Amino acid sequence: xxxxxxxxxxxxxxxxxxxxxxxxxxxxxxxxxxxxxxxxxxxxxxxxxxxxxxxxxxxxxxxxxxxxxxxxxxxxxxxxxxxxxxxxxxxxxxxxxxxxxxxxxxxxxxxxxxxxxxxxxxxxxxxxxxxxxxxxxxxxxxxxxxxxxxxxxxxxxxxxxxxx
Amino acid sequence: xxxxxxxxxxxxxxxxxxxxxxxxxxxxxxxxxxxxxxxxxxxxxxxxxxxxxxxxxxxxxxxxxxxxxxxxxxxxxxxxxxxxxxxxxxxxxxxxxxxxxxxxxxxxxxxxxxxxxxxxxxxxxxxxxxxxxxxxxxxxxxxxxxxxxxxxxxxxxxxxxxxx
Amino acid sequence: xxxxxxxxxxxxxxxxxxxxxxxxxxxxxxxxxxxxxxxxxxxxxxxxxxxxxxxxxxxxxxxxxxxxxxxxxxxxxxxxxxxxxxxxxxxxxxxxxxxxxxxxxxxxxxxxxxxxxxxxxxxxxxxxxxxxxxxxxxxxxxxxxxxxxxxxxxxxxxxxxxxx
Amino acid sequence: xxxxxxxxxxxxxxxxxxxxxxxxxxxxxxxxxxxxxxxxxxxxxxxxxxxxxxxxxxxxxxxxxxxxxxxxxxxxxxxxxxxxxxxxxxxxxxxxxxxxxxxxxxxxxxxxxxxxxxxxxxxxxxxxxxxxxxxxxxxxxxxxxxxxxxxxxxxxxxxxxxxx
Amino acid sequence: xxxxxxxxxxxxxxxxxxxxxxxxxxxxxxxxxxxxxxxxxxxxxxxxxxxxxxxxxxxxxxxxxxxxxxxxxxxxxxxxxxxxxxxxxxxxxxxxxxxxxxxxxxxxxxxxxxxxxxxxxxxxxxxxxxxxxxxxxxxxxxxxxxxxxxxxxxxxxxxxxxxx
Numbered sequence: 001x002x003x004x005x006x007x008x009x010x011x012x013x014x015x016x017x018x019x020x021x022x023x024x025x026x027x028x029x030x031x032x033x034x035x036x037x038x039x040x041x042x043x044x045x046x047x048x049x050x051x052x053x054x055x056x057x058x059x060x061x062x063x064x065x066x067x068x069x070x071x072x073x074x075x076x077x078x079x080x081x082x083x084x085x086x087x088x089x090x091x092x093x094x095x096x097x098x099x100x101x102x103x104x105x106x107x108x109x110x111x112x113x114x115x116x117x118x119x120x121x122x123x124x125x126x127x128x129x130x131x132x133x134x135x136x137x138x139x140x141x142x143x144x145x146x147x148x149x150x151x152x153x154x155x156x157x158x159x160x161x162x163x164x
Numbered sequence: 165x166x167x168x169x170x171x172x173x174x175x176x177x178x179x180x181x182x183x184x185x186x187x188x189x190x191x192x193x194x195x196x197x198x199x200x201x202x203x204x205x206x207x208x209x210x211x212x213x214x215x216x217x218x219x220x221x222x223x224x225x226x227x228x229x230x231x232x233x234x235x236x237x238x239x240x241x242x243x244x245x246x247x248x249x250x251x252x253x254x255x256x257x258x259x260x261x262x263x264x265x266x267x268x269x270x271x272x273x274x275x276x277x278x279x280x281x282x283x284x285x286x287x288x289x290x291x292x293x294x295x296x297x298x299x300x301x302x303x304x305x306x307x308x309x310x311x312x313x314x315x316x317x318x319x320x321x322x323x324x325x326x327x328x
Numbered sequence: 329x330x331x332x333x334x335x336x337x338x339x340x341x342x343x344x345x346x347x348x349x350x351x352x353x354x355x356x357x358x359x360x361x362x363x364x365x366x367x368x369x370x371x372x373x374x375x376x377x378x379x380x381x382x383x384x385x386x387x388x389x390x391x392x393x394x395x396x397x398x399x400x401x402x403x404x405x406x407x408x409x410x411x412x413x414x415x416x417x418x419x420x421x422x423x424x425x426x427x428x429x430x431x432x433x434x435x436x437x438x439x440x441x442x443x444x445x446x447x448x449x450x451x452x453x454x455x456x457x458x459x460x461x462x463x464x465x466x467x468x469x470x471x472x473x474x475x476x477x478x479x480x481x482x483x484x485x486x487x488x489x490x491x492x
Numbered sequence: 493x494x495x496x497x498x499x500x501x502x503x504x505x506x507x508x509x510x511x512x513x514x515x516x517x518x519x520x521x522x523x524x525x526x527x528x529x530x531x532x533x534x535x536x537x538x539x540x541x542x543x544x545x546x547x548x549x550x551x552x553x554x555x556x557x558x559x560x561x562x563x564x565x566x567x568x569x570x571x572x573x574x575x576x577x578x579x580x581x582x583x584x585x586x587x588x589x590x591x592x593x594x595x596x597x598x599x600x601x602x603x604x605x606x607x608x609x610x611x612x613x614x615x616x617x618x619x620x621x622x623x624x625x626x627x628x629x630x631x632x633x634x635x636x637x638x639x640x641x642x643x644x645x646x647x648x649x650x651x652x653x654x655x656x
Numbered sequence: 657x658x659x660x661x662x663x664x665x666x667x668x669x670x671x672x673x674x675x676x677x678x679x680x681x682x683x684x685x686x687x688x689x690x691x692x693x694x695x696x697x698x699x700x701x702x703x704x705x706x707x708x709x710x711x712x713x714x715x716x717x718x719x720x721x722x723x724x725x726x727x728x729x730x731x732x733x734x735x736x737x738x739x740x741x742x743x744x745x746x747x748x749x750x751x752x753x754x755x756x757x758x759x760x761x762x763x764x765x766x767x768x769x770x771x772x773x774x775x776x777x778x779x780x781x782x783x784x785x786x787x788x789x790x791x792x793x794x795x796x797x798x799x800x801x802x803x804x805x806x807x808x809x810x811x812x813x814x815x816x817x818x819x820x
Contacts, residue, residue: 022259022269026208028195028309031684031804041704041726044682044738048205053256070205080254082208090736092709095678099810105678108808109274110765111311111440112603145684145804147767148195148309152272154263186423186433190372192359192473212369217420234369244418246372273438275475275604276767312359312473316436318427350587350597354536356523356637376533381584398533408582410536437602439639439768476523476637480600482591514751514761518700520687520801540697545748562697572746574700601766603803640687640801644764646755 020157023053023061023103025094028113030145033138045142049094051084058084061101062094095151103153113146184321187217187225187267189258190314192277197302209306213258215248222248225265226258259315267317277310348485351381351389351431353422356441358473361466373470377422379412386412389429390422423479431481441474512649515545515553515595517586518642520605525630537634541586543576550576553593554586587643595645605638676813679709679717679759681750684769686801689794701798705750707740714740717757718750751807759809769802 027049031042051058051066055076058066064087068074071083086094095105191213195206215222215230219240222230228251232238235247250258259269355377359370379386379394383404386394392415396402399411414422423433519541523534543550543558547568550558556579560566563575578586587597683705687698707714707722711732714722720743724730727739742750751761 020260020263022256022263024256028206041706041739041741042684043726043741044706044708046738050205050208052208054260070207080257082210082254083205085205085207090738092678092680093736095808095810096676096710099676099678099812105762105808105810106269107272107315108763108765108806109272109313109438110601110767110804110806111274111276111313112606112767112770113308114276114278114310114440114770115308144769144771144802146308146770147804148274148311149765149767149806150272150274150313151763151808152259152269152315154259154269156263184424184427186420186427188420192370214369214372216372218424234371244421246374246418247369249369249371270433271436271479273436273477273602274765275438275440275477276770277472278440278442278474278604279472310472312438312475314436314438314477316423316433316479318423318433320427348588348591350584350591352584356534378533378536380536382588398535408585410538410582411533413533413535434597435600435643437600437641437766439602439604439641441636442604442606442638442768443636474636476602476639478600478602478641480587480597480643482587482597484591512752512755514748514755516748520698542697542700544700546752562699572749574702574746575697577697577699598761599764599807601764601805603766603768603805605800606768606770606802607800638800640766640803642764642766642805644751644761644807646751646761648755 019057020155021054021057023051023058023098023153023155025091025098025151025153026050026052026148027091028146028148030142030147033141035138037137037141039138042141046089046091049086049089049091050082051086052082053080055079055081055084061097061103062086065094065097091151095153098153101155103155105151106154107152108150109152110147110149113143113148183221184319185218185221187215187222187262187317187319188314189255189262189317190214190216190312191255192310192312194306194309194311197305199302201301201305203302206305210253210255213250213253213255214246215250216246217244219243219245219248225261225267226250229258229261255315259317262317265319267319269315270318271316272314273316274311274313277307277312347385348483349382349385351379351386351426351481351483353419353426353479353481354378354380354476355419356474356476358470358475361469363466365466365469367466370469374417374419377414377417377419378410379414380410381408383407383409383412389425389431390414393422393425419479423481426481429483431483433479434482435480436478437480438475438477441471441476511549512647513546513549515543515550515590515645515647516642517583517590517645518542518544518640519583520638520640522634522637522639525633527630529629529633531630534633538581538583541578541581541583542574543578544574545572547571547573547576553589553595554578557586557589583643587645590645593647595647597643598646599644600642601644602639602641605635605640675713676811677710677713679707679714679754679809679811681747681754681807681809682706682708682804683747684802684804686798686803689797691794693794693797695794698797702745702747705742705745705747706738707742708738709736711735711737711740717753717759718742721750721753747807751809754809757811759811761807762810763808764806765808766803766805769799769804 028047030045032045033039033042051062055071056078058081059068067085067087070085071081073079088094098105192211194209196209197203197206215226219235220242222245231249231251234249235245237243252258262269356375358373360373361367361370379390383399384406386409395413395415398413399409401407416422426433520539522537524537525531525534543554547563548570550573559577559579562577563573565571565573580586590597684703686701688701689695689698707718711727712734714737723741723743726741727737729735729737744750754761
């Protein structure tokens, strides 16, 4: 092969025989402000990492790290779901897993939540003052910074790779 | 062919004879918090997946999964519309359909809603307390996380592919 | 020509002699909720599509579909403006026009509006209750979902294309 | 040269001898609603275009159009700063300047402001009614649509270009 | 070398022997409005630049500029963390460091904060008027513009580079 250039195929070449498709990682996140909002550094704090896409593809990538307990219908390889999530909370690890399997991050988007969560729904109140005392100012700050972020990954189907 | 490099054509080569163009998928989404906001995992919850673009192109890609009932003007292949939507709610399936037809996801963007929806417009009230009691705290949370997201896809016209 | 590869030039090759540059499309948008917020599907609803960039370049791309009536200074091919807009409201059509002329969508971004619009400024009130009665709950919903979105397009200058 | 393919180097080749790096353009923007919120078209309205990055690189690109008056420390070519801004307000012109020098727009992001600005801080009030009368409804609308947008540009260092 | 095409490998080729992976930079930012909100130019103002990813990879890139004091578990090269941050506040410098080591910026996203921070939690009040007097209107403006931004970088593993 004289000219087998495969530039810009941003995958690591280690996969074979799989099909392509989109997988979306999503999470609701904020920052850890500590008990009194006084933590010296506010690190990222993620809720569960949700996984959406074709079930078979998600299983291939995440294997044992995938929690399927809330995805009731176990049949149908071609089935799509948005009821999977990861057992760990390491976003970059999940991204690395996807890249190792030939996926490419093609887009991300993020949006802030609006308004404040209910500290105690039974009280029927959402006044800011409920959040603001020395004990729970950290909670309040975590509400302020709540956001939802989505990472969209895509892998080309294999027959493309064979063409080049 | 000495030098048939087709690097970075991020399509799967399986289409022929079609024209290029932009198609936008959009949806208003949130998370499913359950009756009392107590669901153990809050999964993605989508409203209808809207489809915008040239009618003929949208039909070619989505075929029977496309709901055209709200797009009154059926004539004009070159016509553009923003009144189509999908019959299913699987975002990744829609993305896979587009990729199979040579489309590439070129951009996404997202923005949060602001303020709260009206639980019962006739009551003329939007006080947070309307949302916050043990029965509807889940509704309130779903309002907080409401967002609109857009996925922009593009396919190059075929005569480009013939040039290489 | 032994090696005329032009991979990944994501243009259709149909242009010649033009210069490169950035053009931004922007629009304020929301969803059509209908008179009582009861429309069965809420489609995208755009305000005017604004066009920003070098005047000559914008004219070349959009021709007769460009409204220049609010751009007072007609002189200066090298002049930049943010006072142009399209006569139609089809976002995907505008994108297709740009792609046909060799432009590539390089980025998009979106942000939600905050607070509510003034239904009747003379009344000097912005209480949510002004929006929430059976007659205008659709207006209120449209305010909630208001957002601004920007599509950034770029075309490489032609002398690059001549080099390859 | 048998095989001088430089596909997808999205630069125009006109620069030489410069180093690579990131430069970020940022601006706070909104729309011009006019005195009474009655302007027939609401065009983009930018505050100053901020420039962040290595000082020497910013100077090379923007030359005389760069305002350095607020960047007190003039020494150190390797110094980074976020205290530069442009003398003009044409975003697309700034983007074109960067592209002409071999920079590529690699990402953009945008976020809405939250709450309302203070029309007159001395009055100690931020009630919506302060904004909503026939005279200042345009001001109020401009507050609603306030957002911050960032354009991230990157240029590869030259020794890469010499390799190909 | 007959066919040494390395198109679109957007790295500078200066690294060797490293592995690939994702690294995320994140920061909460706003603008500096000055004591009375009267600073003539409002420059970007960043809180700490957070670094997330595989510990070993983060160390390789940022070396001495990485603050690891809040990452209690020092063992495990394969460990992922979100408890690292940079000692400096120059975003573009951090980006340049990543690019020098073969990383590519693949995505960014941003979301606004919602609501206002607590100026003095012990007072239990968050009324806008607390922010709006001649002395602290700058604080208020800084709250309005608070946002969180994430830059996602990726480096391909080295064995890909050896293939070409």
